[in-house]
Amino acid sequence: MRVIDYAVKIRVKPDNSGVVTDGVKHSMNPFCEIAVEEAVKLKEKKLVKEVVAVSCGPQQSQETIRTALAMGADRGIHVEVSGKDYESLGPLQVSKIMAALAKKEEAQLIILGKQAIDDDCNQTGQMTAALLDWPQGTFASEVSLDGDNVKVVREIDGGLETIRINTPAVLTADLRLNTPRYATLPNIMKAKKKKIANVKPADLGVDLTSRLEVLRVDEPPQRLAGMKVETVEDLVAKLKDAGRV
Protein backbone atom coordinates (compact mmCIF):
# COMPACT_ATOMS: atom_id res chain seq x y z
CA MET A 1 0.00 0.00 0.00
CA ARG A 2 1.45 3.30 -1.13
CA VAL A 3 0.66 6.48 0.78
CA ILE A 4 1.99 9.99 1.20
CA ASP A 5 5.06 9.71 3.44
CA TYR A 6 4.22 10.18 7.12
CA ALA A 7 6.61 13.11 7.47
CA VAL A 8 5.01 15.17 4.68
CA LYS A 9 2.80 18.11 5.61
CA ILE A 10 -0.61 17.47 4.06
CA ARG A 11 -2.10 20.24 1.90
CA VAL A 12 -5.71 20.41 0.82
CA LYS A 13 -6.27 21.32 -2.86
CA PRO A 14 -7.69 24.83 -3.36
CA ASP A 15 -10.80 23.39 -5.09
CA ASN A 16 -11.46 21.14 -2.02
CA SER A 17 -11.51 18.00 -4.15
CA GLY A 18 -8.82 16.23 -2.17
CA VAL A 19 -5.26 16.64 -0.93
CA VAL A 20 -2.24 17.50 -3.05
CA THR A 21 -0.47 14.30 -4.09
CA ASP A 22 1.48 15.42 -7.19
CA GLY A 23 5.17 15.90 -6.55
CA VAL A 24 4.79 14.70 -2.96
CA LYS A 25 7.01 12.01 -1.48
CA HIS A 26 5.21 8.67 -1.20
CA SER A 27 6.28 5.61 0.80
CA MET A 28 4.93 2.28 1.88
CA ASN A 29 2.24 2.71 4.52
CA PRO A 30 4.05 2.26 7.89
CA PHE A 31 1.58 -0.38 9.10
CA CYS A 32 2.03 -2.31 5.83
CA GLU A 33 5.80 -2.29 6.37
CA ILE A 34 5.18 -4.02 9.69
CA ALA A 35 2.93 -6.53 7.92
CA VAL A 36 5.64 -7.29 5.36
CA GLU A 37 8.25 -7.66 8.09
CA GLU A 38 6.06 -10.14 9.96
CA ALA A 39 5.49 -12.23 6.84
CA VAL A 40 9.21 -12.29 6.06
CA LYS A 41 9.96 -13.31 9.65
CA LEU A 42 7.49 -16.20 9.40
CA LYS A 43 9.25 -17.32 6.26
CA GLU A 44 12.66 -17.08 7.96
CA LYS A 45 11.29 -19.28 10.73
CA LYS A 46 10.17 -21.68 7.98
CA LEU A 47 6.56 -21.36 9.09
CA VAL A 48 5.45 -20.17 5.69
CA LYS A 49 6.70 -21.28 2.29
CA GLU A 50 6.34 -18.18 0.24
CA VAL A 51 5.63 -14.48 0.79
CA VAL A 52 3.72 -12.68 -1.95
CA ALA A 53 3.52 -8.88 -1.77
CA VAL A 54 0.39 -7.31 -3.23
CA SER A 55 -0.35 -3.68 -3.97
CA CYS A 56 -3.35 -2.17 -5.75
CA GLY A 57 -2.92 1.12 -7.56
CA PRO A 58 -1.23 2.91 -10.46
CA GLN A 59 2.16 2.15 -11.99
CA GLN A 60 3.98 3.68 -9.00
CA SER A 61 2.62 0.93 -6.75
CA GLN A 62 5.35 -1.26 -8.24
CA GLU A 63 7.92 0.78 -6.28
CA THR A 64 6.11 -0.17 -3.09
CA ILE A 65 6.13 -3.82 -4.13
CA ARG A 66 9.89 -3.54 -4.89
CA THR A 67 10.42 -2.29 -1.35
CA ALA A 68 8.59 -5.35 -0.01
CA LEU A 69 10.68 -7.59 -2.26
CA ALA A 70 13.86 -5.93 -0.96
CA MET A 71 12.66 -6.64 2.57
CA GLY A 72 12.42 -10.32 1.70
CA ALA A 73 9.12 -11.06 -0.05
CA ASP A 74 9.52 -13.67 -2.80
CA ARG A 75 7.38 -12.21 -5.54
CA GLY A 76 4.86 -9.46 -6.14
CA ILE A 77 1.43 -8.98 -7.62
CA HIS A 78 0.57 -5.55 -8.89
CA VAL A 79 -3.17 -5.11 -9.25
CA GLU A 80 -3.36 -2.25 -11.68
CA VAL A 81 -5.96 0.37 -10.83
CA SER A 82 -5.59 3.87 -12.24
CA GLY A 83 -7.42 7.06 -13.16
CA LYS A 84 -10.99 7.46 -11.90
CA ASP A 85 -11.06 3.90 -10.56
CA TYR A 86 -8.03 4.63 -8.38
CA GLU A 87 -9.55 7.87 -7.08
CA SER A 88 -12.62 6.02 -5.83
CA LEU A 89 -10.78 2.86 -4.76
CA GLY A 90 -11.75 2.15 -1.17
CA PRO A 91 -11.33 -0.62 1.38
CA LEU A 92 -14.37 -2.56 0.11
CA GLN A 93 -12.97 -2.79 -3.41
CA VAL A 94 -9.47 -3.64 -2.16
CA SER A 95 -10.97 -6.35 0.07
CA LYS A 96 -12.73 -7.88 -2.93
CA ILE A 97 -9.43 -7.90 -4.81
CA MET A 98 -7.57 -9.42 -1.84
CA ALA A 99 -10.24 -12.09 -1.34
CA ALA A 100 -10.15 -13.05 -5.02
CA LEU A 101 -6.33 -13.20 -5.00
CA ALA A 102 -6.31 -15.28 -1.82
CA LYS A 103 -8.50 -17.88 -3.51
CA LYS A 104 -6.49 -17.83 -6.71
CA GLU A 105 -3.17 -18.13 -4.89
CA GLU A 106 -4.54 -20.53 -2.25
CA ALA A 107 -3.09 -18.32 0.47
CA GLN A 108 -3.26 -19.53 4.06
CA LEU A 109 -2.50 -16.26 5.73
CA ILE A 110 -3.11 -12.68 4.70
CA ILE A 111 -1.27 -10.01 6.70
CA LEU A 112 -2.17 -6.37 6.21
CA GLY A 113 -1.47 -3.12 8.00
CA LYS A 114 -4.24 -2.27 10.45
CA GLN A 115 -4.91 0.98 8.63
CA ALA A 116 -3.56 3.25 5.94
CA ILE A 117 -2.28 6.58 7.20
CA ASP A 118 -4.01 8.44 4.34
CA ASP A 119 -7.69 7.52 4.61
CA ASP A 120 -7.33 6.12 8.18
CA CYS A 121 -10.19 3.69 7.46
CA ASN A 122 -8.99 0.60 9.35
CA GLN A 123 -11.33 -1.72 7.41
CA THR A 124 -9.56 -3.73 4.73
CA GLY A 125 -8.38 -6.65 6.87
CA GLN A 126 -11.73 -7.11 8.58
CA MET A 127 -13.59 -6.94 5.26
CA THR A 128 -11.21 -9.32 3.50
CA ALA A 129 -11.74 -11.82 6.31
CA ALA A 130 -15.52 -11.39 6.02
CA LEU A 131 -15.57 -11.95 2.27
CA LEU A 132 -13.51 -15.13 2.66
CA ASP A 133 -15.41 -16.24 5.77
CA TRP A 134 -12.06 -16.50 7.53
CA PRO A 135 -11.43 -15.48 11.13
CA GLN A 136 -9.57 -12.22 11.76
CA GLY A 137 -6.76 -11.29 14.13
CA THR A 138 -6.76 -7.51 13.95
CA PHE A 139 -4.43 -4.94 15.59
CA ALA A 140 -1.93 -7.71 16.29
CA SER A 141 1.07 -7.04 18.51
CA GLU A 142 2.18 -10.66 18.74
CA VAL A 143 1.52 -13.56 16.39
CA SER A 144 2.41 -17.21 16.91
CA LEU A 145 1.64 -19.84 14.33
CA ASP A 146 0.88 -23.26 15.67
CA GLY A 147 -0.32 -25.89 13.21
CA ASP A 148 -3.82 -25.06 12.07
CA ASN A 149 -4.24 -22.07 14.26
CA VAL A 150 -2.70 -18.74 15.14
CA LYS A 151 -2.47 -17.22 18.57
CA VAL A 152 -2.80 -13.47 18.31
CA VAL A 153 -2.19 -10.89 21.00
CA ARG A 154 -4.29 -7.88 20.06
CA GLU A 155 -4.03 -4.22 21.01
CA ILE A 156 -7.35 -3.19 22.52
CA ASP A 157 -8.33 -0.04 24.38
CA GLY A 158 -6.50 -0.09 27.67
CA GLY A 159 -4.44 -3.22 27.19
CA LEU A 160 -4.10 -6.50 25.34
CA GLU A 161 -6.25 -9.48 24.56
CA THR A 162 -5.29 -12.92 23.33
CA ILE A 163 -7.32 -14.93 20.87
CA ARG A 164 -6.76 -18.17 19.00
CA ILE A 165 -8.08 -18.36 15.45
CA ASN A 166 -8.14 -21.11 12.86
CA THR A 167 -6.21 -20.82 9.63
CA PRO A 168 -6.65 -19.72 6.95
CA ALA A 169 -6.92 -16.32 8.57
CA VAL A 170 -6.44 -12.61 8.08
CA LEU A 171 -4.13 -10.67 10.41
CA THR A 172 -3.66 -6.92 10.64
CA ALA A 173 -0.49 -5.43 12.06
CA ASP A 174 -0.34 -2.90 14.85
CA LEU A 175 2.70 -0.81 15.77
CA ARG A 176 4.25 -3.10 18.34
CA LEU A 177 4.21 -6.26 16.23
CA ASN A 178 7.82 -5.71 15.12
CA THR A 179 10.31 -3.15 13.86
CA PRO A 180 10.57 -3.37 10.09
CA ARG A 181 14.07 -3.92 8.72
CA TYR A 182 15.73 -1.55 6.32
CA ALA A 183 16.28 -2.95 2.88
CA THR A 184 20.04 -3.29 2.39
CA LEU A 185 21.67 -2.39 -0.91
CA PRO A 186 22.43 -6.02 -1.87
CA ASN A 187 18.81 -6.93 -1.13
CA ILE A 188 17.56 -3.99 -3.17
CA MET A 189 19.70 -5.27 -6.09
CA LYS A 190 18.38 -8.80 -5.59
CA ALA A 191 14.79 -7.52 -5.48
CA LYS A 192 15.18 -6.15 -8.98
CA LYS A 193 15.33 -9.69 -10.30
CA LYS A 194 12.21 -10.86 -8.47
CA LYS A 195 9.00 -11.12 -10.46
CA ILE A 196 6.02 -8.80 -10.23
CA ALA A 197 2.92 -10.09 -11.98
CA ASN A 198 0.46 -7.60 -13.39
CA VAL A 199 -3.23 -8.27 -12.78
CA LYS A 200 -6.33 -6.25 -13.63
CA PRO A 201 -9.33 -6.24 -11.25
CA ALA A 202 -11.52 -7.44 -14.13
CA ASP A 203 -9.29 -10.55 -14.48
CA LEU A 204 -10.26 -11.34 -10.89
CA GLY A 205 -13.93 -10.68 -11.57
CA VAL A 206 -13.93 -7.71 -9.20
CA ASP A 207 -16.28 -4.81 -9.86
CA LEU A 208 -14.75 -1.52 -8.67
CA THR A 209 -18.00 0.44 -8.38
CA SER A 210 -17.96 2.59 -5.25
CA ARG A 211 -21.07 3.93 -3.57
CA LEU A 212 -19.13 6.36 -1.40
CA GLU A 213 -18.71 9.86 -2.74
CA VAL A 214 -16.25 12.35 -1.31
CA LEU A 215 -18.14 15.63 -1.57
CA ARG A 216 -15.29 17.82 -0.38
CA VAL A 217 -12.07 17.87 1.58
CA ASP A 218 -11.34 20.78 3.91
CA GLU A 219 -8.53 22.07 6.04
CA PRO A 220 -9.24 21.38 9.69
CA PRO A 221 -9.85 24.50 11.80
CA GLN A 222 -6.42 25.99 12.43
CA ARG A 223 -5.19 26.49 15.94
CA LEU A 224 -3.72 29.83 16.72
CA ALA A 225 -0.74 30.11 18.99
CA GLY A 226 -1.85 31.34 22.37
CA MET A 227 0.26 33.22 24.85
CA LYS A 228 3.61 32.72 26.48
CA VAL A 229 3.57 32.61 30.24
CA GLU A 230 6.61 33.60 32.27
CA THR A 231 6.39 31.35 35.31
CA VAL A 232 4.89 28.09 36.48
CA GLU A 233 2.80 30.06 38.93
CA ASP A 234 1.38 32.13 36.10
CA LEU A 235 0.67 28.96 34.09
CA VAL A 236 -1.16 27.25 36.92
CA ALA A 237 -3.20 30.41 37.59
CA LYS A 238 -4.21 30.62 33.90
CA LEU A 239 -5.23 26.95 33.87
CA LYS A 240 -7.26 27.43 37.02
CA ASP A 241 -9.03 30.45 35.51
CA ALA A 242 -9.82 28.43 32.41
CA GLY A 243 -11.24 25.67 34.62
CA ARG A 244 -8.78 23.10 33.28
CA VAL A 245 -7.20 22.08 36.60
Added chain:
Amino acid sequence: QSTLVVAEHNNDKLTPITLNAITAAGKLGGDVSCLVAGTNCAKVVEEISKVQGVKKILVAQHESYKGALPEELTPLILETQKQFSFTHICAGASAFGKNLLPRVAAKLDVAPVSDIIEIKSPDTFVRTIYAGNALSTVKCNEPVKVFTVRGTAFEAASVEGGSAASEEVASTAPTGVSEWLEQNLTKSDRPELTGAKVVVSGGRGLKSGENFKLLYDLADRLNAAVGASRAAVDAGFVPNDMQVGQTGKIVAPELYIAVGISGAIQHLAGMKDSKTIVAINKDPEAPIFQVADYGLVADLFKAVPEMTEALSK
Protein backbone atom coordinates in the same frame (compact mmCIF):
# COMPACT_ATOMS: atom_id res chain seq x y z
CA GLN B 1 -35.43 5.46 9.13
CA SER B 2 -34.08 3.45 12.08
CA THR B 3 -30.68 2.90 13.60
CA LEU B 4 -29.07 -0.01 15.37
CA VAL B 5 -26.31 0.80 17.85
CA VAL B 6 -24.15 -2.20 18.71
CA ALA B 7 -23.46 -1.84 22.43
CA GLU B 8 -19.95 -2.42 23.77
CA HIS B 9 -19.81 -3.82 27.28
CA ASN B 10 -18.12 -6.40 29.49
CA ASN B 11 -21.38 -8.05 30.70
CA ASP B 12 -21.11 -5.91 33.78
CA LYS B 13 -20.92 -2.36 32.51
CA LEU B 14 -21.60 -0.49 29.34
CA THR B 15 -18.46 0.99 27.75
CA PRO B 16 -18.89 4.80 27.77
CA ILE B 17 -18.25 5.28 24.02
CA THR B 18 -21.58 3.51 23.36
CA LEU B 19 -23.29 6.56 24.88
CA ASN B 20 -21.56 8.82 22.35
CA ALA B 21 -22.67 6.48 19.57
CA ILE B 22 -26.27 6.65 20.85
CA THR B 23 -26.14 10.45 20.64
CA ALA B 24 -24.86 10.23 17.06
CA ALA B 25 -27.60 7.73 16.20
CA GLY B 26 -30.19 10.11 17.65
CA LYS B 27 -29.07 12.85 15.27
CA LEU B 28 -30.11 10.73 12.29
CA GLY B 29 -33.81 10.88 13.20
CA GLY B 30 -35.89 7.74 13.50
CA ASP B 31 -35.86 5.11 16.23
CA VAL B 32 -32.66 4.02 17.95
CA SER B 33 -32.31 0.38 18.99
CA CYS B 34 -29.38 -1.11 20.88
CA LEU B 35 -28.08 -4.61 20.41
CA VAL B 36 -26.59 -6.16 23.53
CA ALA B 37 -24.88 -9.48 22.90
CA GLY B 38 -23.04 -11.25 25.67
CA THR B 39 -22.96 -14.19 28.00
CA ASN B 40 -24.89 -12.73 30.88
CA CYS B 41 -25.79 -9.14 30.30
CA ALA B 42 -28.89 -8.35 32.36
CA LYS B 43 -27.01 -5.57 34.18
CA VAL B 44 -26.06 -3.89 30.93
CA VAL B 45 -29.62 -4.15 29.59
CA GLU B 46 -30.81 -2.51 32.81
CA GLU B 47 -28.26 0.27 32.35
CA ILE B 48 -29.20 0.95 28.71
CA SER B 49 -32.92 0.89 29.47
CA LYS B 50 -32.42 4.18 31.31
CA VAL B 51 -30.34 5.85 28.61
CA GLN B 52 -32.14 8.70 26.90
CA GLY B 53 -32.89 8.25 23.23
CA VAL B 54 -32.97 4.46 23.13
CA LYS B 55 -36.32 3.01 22.06
CA LYS B 56 -35.64 -0.70 22.12
CA ILE B 57 -32.98 -3.08 23.36
CA LEU B 58 -32.35 -6.32 21.53
CA VAL B 59 -30.71 -8.88 23.77
CA ALA B 60 -28.85 -11.99 22.67
CA GLN B 61 -27.19 -14.19 25.25
CA HIS B 62 -25.02 -17.18 24.52
CA GLU B 63 -21.66 -18.60 25.61
CA SER B 64 -20.32 -18.06 22.09
CA TYR B 65 -20.55 -14.28 22.52
CA LYS B 66 -17.81 -14.41 25.13
CA GLY B 67 -15.05 -11.93 24.28
CA ALA B 68 -17.22 -10.25 21.61
CA LEU B 69 -15.51 -12.09 18.76
CA PRO B 70 -16.46 -10.59 15.40
CA GLU B 71 -16.79 -14.07 13.86
CA GLU B 72 -19.66 -14.77 16.29
CA LEU B 73 -21.24 -11.31 16.49
CA THR B 74 -21.39 -10.72 12.73
CA PRO B 75 -23.95 -13.50 11.99
CA LEU B 76 -26.06 -12.20 14.89
CA ILE B 77 -26.07 -8.65 13.54
CA LEU B 78 -26.90 -9.94 10.05
CA GLU B 79 -29.85 -11.92 11.42
CA THR B 80 -31.03 -8.89 13.39
CA GLN B 81 -30.71 -6.75 10.27
CA LYS B 82 -32.77 -9.27 8.27
CA GLN B 83 -35.52 -9.05 10.83
CA PHE B 84 -35.60 -5.29 11.43
CA SER B 85 -34.14 -3.75 8.22
CA PHE B 86 -32.35 -0.86 9.89
CA THR B 87 -31.26 2.01 7.65
CA HIS B 88 -28.16 2.61 9.79
CA ILE B 89 -25.90 0.38 11.89
CA CYS B 90 -23.28 1.98 14.10
CA ALA B 91 -20.95 1.52 17.07
CA GLY B 92 -18.27 3.53 18.82
CA ALA B 93 -14.94 3.81 16.98
CA SER B 94 -13.14 1.80 19.67
CA ALA B 95 -11.08 -1.35 19.18
CA PHE B 96 -14.40 -3.22 19.49
CA GLY B 97 -16.32 -1.21 16.88
CA LYS B 98 -13.40 -0.97 14.47
CA ASN B 99 -12.92 -4.72 14.63
CA LEU B 100 -16.56 -5.63 14.18
CA LEU B 101 -18.41 -3.21 11.91
CA PRO B 102 -16.27 -3.52 8.76
CA ARG B 103 -16.86 -7.27 8.92
CA VAL B 104 -20.61 -6.69 9.12
CA ALA B 105 -20.48 -4.15 6.27
CA ALA B 106 -18.55 -6.47 3.95
CA LYS B 107 -21.15 -9.18 4.54
CA LEU B 108 -23.85 -6.70 3.56
CA ASP B 109 -21.73 -5.68 0.55
CA VAL B 110 -21.70 -2.05 1.67
CA ALA B 111 -18.77 0.30 2.23
CA PRO B 112 -18.60 1.39 5.88
CA VAL B 113 -17.65 4.89 7.03
CA SER B 114 -15.09 4.89 9.86
CA ASP B 115 -14.70 7.19 12.79
CA ILE B 116 -17.16 9.95 11.90
CA ILE B 117 -16.96 13.30 13.71
CA GLU B 118 -20.10 14.95 12.35
CA ILE B 119 -23.43 14.03 10.76
CA LYS B 120 -24.48 16.47 8.03
CA SER B 121 -27.54 14.49 6.98
CA PRO B 122 -28.62 10.83 7.24
CA ASP B 123 -26.32 9.94 4.34
CA THR B 124 -23.55 12.51 4.68
CA PHE B 125 -20.80 12.32 7.28
CA VAL B 126 -17.61 14.18 8.10
CA ARG B 127 -14.53 12.21 9.06
CA THR B 128 -10.88 13.04 9.47
CA ILE B 129 -8.24 11.73 7.09
CA TYR B 130 -4.44 11.95 7.31
CA ALA B 131 -4.70 11.74 11.10
CA GLY B 132 -6.78 14.88 11.33
CA ASN B 133 -4.77 16.96 8.85
CA ALA B 134 -7.80 17.12 6.56
CA LEU B 135 -11.56 16.71 6.91
CA SER B 136 -13.45 14.65 4.36
CA THR B 137 -17.19 15.01 3.79
CA VAL B 138 -18.48 11.70 2.52
CA LYS B 139 -21.87 10.87 1.02
CA CYS B 140 -22.77 7.25 1.51
CA ASN B 141 -25.09 5.92 -1.19
CA GLU B 142 -25.33 2.44 0.27
CA PRO B 143 -28.75 0.98 1.08
CA VAL B 144 -27.60 0.48 4.69
CA LYS B 145 -25.18 2.96 6.23
CA VAL B 146 -22.64 1.28 8.49
CA PHE B 147 -20.39 3.59 10.48
CA THR B 148 -18.32 4.03 13.62
CA VAL B 149 -18.43 7.13 15.80
CA ARG B 150 -15.49 9.02 17.28
CA GLY B 151 -16.33 9.31 20.97
CA THR B 152 -14.72 12.72 21.46
CA ALA B 153 -16.91 14.26 18.74
CA PHE B 154 -20.34 13.58 20.26
CA GLU B 155 -21.64 14.21 23.78
CA ALA B 156 -22.51 11.15 25.84
CA ALA B 157 -26.25 10.37 25.99
CA SER B 158 -27.78 10.92 29.40
CA VAL B 159 -27.93 7.75 31.51
CA GLU B 160 -31.12 8.79 33.22
CA GLY B 161 -34.69 9.33 32.16
CA GLY B 162 -34.90 6.80 29.37
CA SER B 163 -37.39 3.96 29.24
CA ALA B 164 -36.37 1.49 26.57
CA ALA B 165 -38.17 -1.82 26.25
CA SER B 166 -36.06 -4.93 25.82
CA GLU B 167 -36.70 -8.09 23.85
CA GLU B 168 -34.74 -11.28 23.41
CA VAL B 169 -33.48 -12.18 19.97
CA ALA B 170 -32.46 -15.72 19.08
CA SER B 171 -28.75 -16.35 19.31
CA THR B 172 -26.98 -17.58 16.19
CA ALA B 173 -25.22 -20.91 15.82
CA PRO B 174 -21.58 -20.67 16.95
CA THR B 175 -19.08 -20.59 14.06
CA GLY B 176 -16.28 -21.86 16.30
CA VAL B 177 -13.44 -20.54 14.12
CA SER B 178 -12.05 -18.30 16.81
CA GLU B 179 -11.61 -18.47 20.53
CA TRP B 180 -11.15 -15.76 23.11
CA LEU B 181 -8.40 -16.69 25.57
CA GLU B 182 -7.67 -13.79 27.88
CA GLN B 183 -7.50 -10.08 28.43
CA ASN B 184 -4.68 -8.17 30.09
CA LEU B 185 -5.70 -4.65 30.79
CA THR B 186 -2.87 -2.35 31.76
CA LYS B 187 -3.08 -2.04 35.50
CA SER B 188 -2.85 1.60 36.19
CA ASP B 189 -4.65 3.95 38.46
CA ARG B 190 -4.30 6.52 35.74
CA PRO B 191 -7.02 6.85 33.11
CA GLU B 192 -6.65 5.29 29.69
CA LEU B 193 -4.82 7.53 27.20
CA THR B 194 -7.53 7.92 24.55
CA GLY B 195 -10.30 8.54 27.05
CA ALA B 196 -8.51 10.74 29.59
CA LYS B 197 -9.66 14.31 30.25
CA VAL B 198 -6.08 15.36 30.90
CA VAL B 199 -2.96 14.02 29.18
CA VAL B 200 0.64 14.77 30.12
CA SER B 201 3.11 13.77 27.39
CA GLY B 202 6.88 13.69 27.32
CA GLY B 203 9.34 13.94 24.47
CA ARG B 204 13.01 13.53 23.83
CA GLY B 205 13.63 16.44 26.20
CA LEU B 206 12.98 14.07 29.12
CA LYS B 207 16.38 12.49 28.33
CA SER B 208 15.59 9.10 29.88
CA GLY B 209 12.83 6.70 30.84
CA GLU B 210 13.51 7.25 34.55
CA ASN B 211 12.83 10.95 34.15
CA PHE B 212 9.26 10.14 33.09
CA LYS B 213 8.65 9.83 36.82
CA LEU B 214 8.42 13.63 36.84
CA LEU B 215 5.46 13.31 34.48
CA TYR B 216 3.83 10.51 36.44
CA ASP B 217 3.94 12.67 39.55
CA LEU B 218 2.35 15.57 37.71
CA ALA B 219 -0.20 13.25 36.08
CA ASP B 220 -1.25 11.87 39.46
CA ARG B 221 -2.04 15.40 40.63
CA LEU B 222 -4.27 15.94 37.59
CA ASN B 223 -5.79 12.47 37.28
CA ALA B 224 -4.12 12.45 33.89
CA ALA B 225 -2.94 9.79 31.48
CA VAL B 226 0.70 9.85 30.39
CA GLY B 227 1.70 9.80 26.72
CA ALA B 228 4.87 10.29 24.75
CA SER B 229 6.11 11.52 21.41
CA ARG B 230 7.46 9.14 18.81
CA ALA B 231 10.94 10.53 19.48
CA ALA B 232 10.70 9.43 23.12
CA VAL B 233 9.45 6.00 22.07
CA ASP B 234 12.13 5.59 19.41
CA ALA B 235 14.77 6.59 21.98
CA GLY B 236 13.53 3.71 24.13
CA PHE B 237 12.36 5.84 27.06
CA VAL B 238 8.84 4.37 27.14
CA PRO B 239 6.83 1.62 25.39
CA ASN B 240 5.10 2.20 22.09
CA ASP B 241 1.57 1.99 23.48
CA MET B 242 2.18 5.41 25.02
CA GLN B 243 2.81 7.01 21.67
CA VAL B 244 0.59 9.95 20.73
CA GLY B 245 0.73 10.87 17.07
CA GLN B 246 -0.10 9.90 13.55
CA THR B 247 1.34 6.41 13.97
CA GLY B 248 0.27 6.14 17.59
CA LYS B 249 -2.87 7.14 19.44
CA ILE B 250 -5.10 10.07 18.61
CA VAL B 251 -6.19 11.99 21.69
CA ALA B 252 -8.44 15.00 22.24
CA PRO B 253 -8.48 15.68 25.97
CA GLU B 254 -9.62 18.88 27.65
CA LEU B 255 -6.05 19.60 28.68
CA TYR B 256 -2.89 18.37 26.96
CA ILE B 257 0.47 19.18 28.53
CA ALA B 258 3.42 18.63 26.18
CA VAL B 259 6.69 18.47 28.05
CA GLY B 260 10.03 18.51 26.23
CA ILE B 261 8.25 17.83 22.94
CA SER B 262 9.41 19.85 19.94
CA GLY B 263 6.15 19.35 18.03
CA ALA B 264 6.89 17.33 14.89
CA ILE B 265 3.97 17.15 12.43
CA GLN B 266 3.47 13.51 13.24
CA HIS B 267 2.98 14.32 16.93
CA LEU B 268 0.74 17.34 16.35
CA ALA B 269 -1.54 15.13 14.24
CA GLY B 270 -2.28 13.05 17.31
CA MET B 271 -3.13 15.82 19.79
CA LYS B 272 -4.05 19.07 18.08
CA ASP B 273 -7.78 18.60 18.70
CA SER B 274 -7.17 18.89 22.44
CA LYS B 275 -9.22 21.74 23.93
CA THR B 276 -6.35 23.41 25.78
CA ILE B 277 -2.70 22.77 24.97
CA VAL B 278 0.19 23.65 27.28
CA ALA B 279 3.78 23.41 26.08
CA ILE B 280 6.82 23.38 28.31
CA ASN B 281 10.07 23.50 26.37
CA LYS B 282 13.38 25.26 26.79
CA ASP B 283 13.63 26.04 23.08
CA PRO B 284 11.51 29.14 22.36
CA GLU B 285 11.57 28.26 18.64
CA ALA B 286 10.02 24.79 19.12
CA PRO B 287 7.05 24.35 16.73
CA ILE B 288 4.90 23.06 19.61
CA PHE B 289 4.51 26.69 20.73
CA GLN B 290 2.66 27.43 17.48
CA VAL B 291 -0.28 25.30 18.60
CA ALA B 292 -0.07 25.84 22.36
CA ASP B 293 -2.62 27.97 24.19
CA TYR B 294 -0.10 28.48 26.99
CA GLY B 295 3.60 28.21 26.34
CA LEU B 296 6.26 28.19 29.02
CA VAL B 297 9.86 28.52 27.89
CA ALA B 298 11.66 26.81 30.74
CA ASP B 299 13.84 23.93 31.81
CA LEU B 300 11.38 21.09 32.29
CA PHE B 301 13.45 19.55 35.09
CA LYS B 302 12.68 22.65 37.16
CA ALA B 303 9.27 23.58 35.80
CA VAL B 304 7.52 20.20 36.05
CA PRO B 305 8.27 19.58 39.77
CA GLU B 306 7.29 23.19 40.45
CA MET B 307 3.99 22.64 38.68
CA THR B 308 3.33 19.40 40.58
CA GLU B 309 4.06 21.28 43.79
CA ALA B 310 1.84 24.22 42.84
CA LEU B 311 -1.05 21.86 42.10
CA SER B 312 -0.71 20.10 45.46
CA LYS B 313 -1.62 23.26 47.29
